[in-house]
Amino acid sequence: FQHSLYHHHPKKKKQMDGFVLVLTLFTAALLWKGKTSETTLIVRRQFVKGLQGLRVTVNGSSPGPVLRLQKDVTVSILVVNEIFDDATAIHWHGMTQFKTPYNDGSIGNAQCPITNVVGSNNMVYKFTPQSAGTFWYHGHYNEQYPDGLVGAIIVNDFLNEKKIYQTFGVTYDYDIDDFFFLAADYYASPASKLLHQYLSPESGGDEPMPDAFIVNGKLSDDLSVIADKSKIYRVRVVNVAAFSMFKITVDGMPLKIIEIDGQMVVPFSVSSFVVNVAQRVSFLLDFSLLNTTLSQSPAIWIRFTGMPEMYPDYDSTAPDLGLRGTVLKEPLKLQWKGVISFQNSSSLPDYPCNKPPTLTGIAAPLDNNLLQARPIDSEVAPKPTFAMDYLVEFEEDEVSGVNRAFVNGQSFRPSRANSAKGNSSLLLSYLLPDLFSQPHAIARYRYDPTRQLNYSLGDGLSPFVIPFNQSVVVVFNNTDNGEHPLHFHGRSFWILATSDFPAAETLYKPHYLKRDVVSVPANGWAKVIFISDNPGVWLLHCHIDWHVAAGMSTTVVVAPERLTTGLRDGSILPIHPSHLAACKAPHAIDYGLDGIRNHRKLVNTKPLLSIPADVSIAGEWNHVMQIRKRK
Numbered sequence: 001f002q003h004s005l006y007h008h009h010p011k012k013k014k015q016m017d018g019f020v021l022v023l024t025l026f027t028a029a030l031l032w033k034g035k036t037s038e039t040t041l042i043v044r045r046q047f048v049k050g051l052q053g054l055r056v057t058v059n060g061s062s063p064g065p066v067l068r069l070q071k072d073v074t075v076s077i078l079v080v081n082e083i084f085d086d087a088t089a090i091h092w093h094g095m096t097q098f099k100t101p102y103n104d105g106s107i108g109n110a111q112c113p114i115t116n117v118v119g120s121n122n123m124v125y126k127f128t129p130q131s132a133g134t135f136w137y138h139g140h141y142n143e144q145y146p147d148g149l150v151g152a153i154i155v156n157d158f159l160n161e162k163k164i165y166q167t168f169g170v171t172y173d174y175d176i177d178d179f180f181f182l183a184a185d186y187y188a189s190p191a192s193k194l195l196h197q198y199l200s201p202e203s204g205g206d207e208p209m210p211d212a213f214i215v216n217g218k219l220s221d222d223l224s225v226i227a228d229k230s231k232i233y234r235v236r237v238v239n240v241a242a243f244s245m246f247k248i249t250v251d252g253m254p255l256k257i258i259e260i261d262g263q264m265v266v267p268f269s270v271s272s273f274v275v276n277v278a279q280r281v282s283f284l285l286d287f288s289l290l291n292t293t294l295s296q297s298p299a300i301w302i303r304f305t306g307m308p309e310m311y312p313d314y315d316s317t318a319p320d321l322g323l324r325g326t327v328l329k330e331p332l333k334l335q336w337k338g339v340i341s342f343q344n345s346s347s348l349p350d351y352p353c354n355k356p357p358t359l360t361g362i363a364a365p366l367d368n369n370l371l372q373a374r375p376i377d378s379e380v381a382p383k384p385t386f387a388m389d390y391l392v393e394f395e396e397d398e399v400s401g402v403n404r405a406f407v408n409g410q411s412f413r414p415s416r417a418n419s420a421k422g423n424s425s426l427l428l429s430y431l432l433p434d435l436f437s438q439p440h441a442i443a444r445y446r447y448d449p450t451r452q453l454n455y456s457l458g459d460g461l462s463p464f465v466i467p468f469n470q471s472v473v474v475v476f477n478n479t480d481n482g483e484h485p486l487h488f489h490g491r492s493f494w495i496l497a498t499s500d501f502p503a504a505e506t507l508y509k510p511h512y513l514k515r516d517v518v519s520v521p522a523n524g525w526a527k528v529i530f531i532s533d534n535p536g537v538w539l540l541h542c543h544i545d546w547h548v549a550a551g552m553s554t555t556v557v558v559a560p561e562r563l564t565t566g567l568r569d570g571s572i573l574p575i576h577p578s579h580l581a582a583c584k585a586p587h588a589i590d591y592g593l594d595g596i597r598n599h600r601k602l603v604n605t606k607p608l609l610s611i612p613a614d615v616s617i618a619g620e621w622n623h624v625m626q627i628r629k630r631k
Helices: 158-166 193-200 427-432 545-551 560-570 577-584
Strands: 023-026 038-045 054-058 066-070 073-081 091-094 121-129 133-139 152-156 180-185 210-214 225-226 231-238 246-250 253-259 263-270 272-273 281-285 299-306 335-340 386-394 403-407 440-442 445-448 454-458 464-466 471-478 484-488 493-498 517-520 523-531 534-543 553-558 628-629
Touching: 038 066, 066 073, 066 403, 091 121, 121 577, 133 281, 133 454, 152 180, 152 231, 158 263, 180 299, 180 464, 210 299, 210 335, 231 272, 231 534, 246 253, 272 281, 386 464, 427 534, 427 553, 427 560, 471 484, 471 517, 493 517, 517 523, 534 545, 553 560
Parallel strands: 023 066, 038 073, 066 152, 180 231, 225 335, 386 454, 386 471, 464 553
Antiparallel strands: 038 054, 073 121, 091 133, 133 152, 180 210, 231 281, 246 272, 246 299, 253 263, 253 281, 299 335, 386 403, 440 628, 445 454, 471 523, 484 517, 484 534, 493 523, 534 553
């Protein structure tokens, strides 16, 4: 089916180990109108060629197969759990799950886990992509995503995308899977073992350091793709790491960015860009613009470089020594390199790899979030009618001595709701109150006279509750000395400004860039706006996996009054029976890392940041969770 919409590559396509299966789930929009595409993903734990230890695979590979979906065409994905000793769930990152919030993949919030019990070890996720662009899927249970449960999603609106880009004088010849790069940090030890070490007093809060960087499951220098120098390629990049940020460069080439987190943007060229965890960028490579000093080279390097400040053992005076020893008996290099070859897969660049040419006339972006990008969509950020505040702190737990993350004074733990008829989720208790009875989140608001807005009182323990169809301004206040990629399930949001680029709020008003992950600067802040028009129970969390486990997450209940009537009035589509079967399956679920005990931070002596008054934090951070039982 892929052939109907994409040019053939002029040379034989090299099939990459661990990335060989392409699931093409569309022909053209007209052919699929009114239909549903279907596929099956089988999750296992197994050995993968070229890497040590067991990995969590999808259909036998890690990363899993590329899913090519079509905008506005429903997809039905059967996920089968064949992990012998664990449950699983999959989050479809960037899919808003409009009208299907139970397909979001977050256990305890949106769904029950897919068990490993034969007969109930599968679940059908059926949803309709709302926008075209670059997305991905990953495990959302325990530490399966750092262990390899990741894969790419491309949502096409092919004819419309091409037409829009052509209005800016931009076109491209190829959009193929060889040029879809999933960058990750590789841990040779099981993530569960590393997590146990991390959440111990002895770690001092230092995150596990990776053993290597991998892209498309390949170590540095092990990946080569073939390009025709006369053609223009669309390159898609996703940061699927558990910890690391990457700066992306291609030797001698300007990178023309055309899409960010599923948002089409006016094409603009940069010399490099940064992707924090879970962020995505599409850019074009036009080899007619290759630096003349490299014009005769049979190949060039594409580079993914880690941020030195994230690795305390990195010695900038001796970069060839890497960061620290690995189980592979090699030093961790700060930079991953892959080959873009103009001849064959064995061709290598003929210039020194440590001396790439300097681009002239092409600047780096103004900030890590690419706020200078101008959205093609004419949608503007509305004036706020409601507010949320999100204070991030890392402090020592007063009971265990473990360094934990706190959101508004509380450390996150997922819902542990149970009913006589099986394990439940907070969302299902709203949608199906007769089957799943459990405490509900109370809407707790307070009026802020400075902003003249009501704001929701929530934290890592108590859900935020947001009324339907509000324009909600959120201020993320990060008191930590590390940058945090915060992801909101179920929506994208406008990024007005950050402490790294405060002028953006005035410069770009009201046409701000939309993303679903904002990189909040270290010891800084970010200000965003979203519309609460998608009822559901959604996570809002740091996408560094270690930080989620340490408690840097919250639950946001959007429009609970609509959820309770949604299945009856059609605003929520019917739930697939496999979701209810999963909740009734016989299994024990450990949602927490050390039981249901709430984590309380020691007295905080850190002062709040000094930031502009209109983005200042308001509210009380240590309030008591208030819940009520459904009668």
